[in-house]
Amino acid sequence: DTAVSQTPKYLVTQMGNDKSIKCEQNLGHDTMYWYKQDSKKFLKIMFSYNNKELIINETVPNRFSPKSPDKAHLNLHINSLELGDSAVYFCASSKGRGYEQYFGPGTRLTVT
């Protein structure tokens, strides 16, 4: 059983479109995260939720909106996609803030 899963694995779309990425964890963790990894491999935290409550919201354009329907799920919706949004997006979860994180397989988003 996959601990942290993401769908889709690949997403190719045109500029201006709206898309969503879904994440689920079956580890019973309280905290979930979204990271963006660019072509230089830098891992940037975007959002973090603890028990469905937003606790970290880094400087991310308003076009990105996370939603956590329950503790096990954290989705990411992106409006009006831009070329610069092309990256790999990782979901992760942890027992709590600051504990080791378990990452999903990533979603490679390509905006053309």
Next chain:
Amino acid sequence: GQQVMQIPQYQHVQEGEDFTTYCNSSTTLSNIQWYKQRPGGHPVFLIQLVKSGEVKKQKRLTFQFGEAKKNSSLHITATQTTDVGTYFCAGRTASKLTFGTGTRLQVTL
């Protein structure tokens, strides 16, 4: 804000050579974690160091946390092709975990 830098950014070694990556934080950390990301894969947790001056070993990997709890290192002895990937440190403060810039290791025969 808090910054965590790693050097080198990239290193290419011959199999059997040693490798070290260094991690430096702009602020004092409560702990440091290390992750490995294989090419095309996702970051995987390796280890956590908590105490000042702590040293931990995992087979050929040696992890060290600095006395001032602002820096750390990962040393790999006698690298193998299976060590290829990007190594990230991640420094924890009270509020969050900040990932370092990463060191990409390439190992050739």
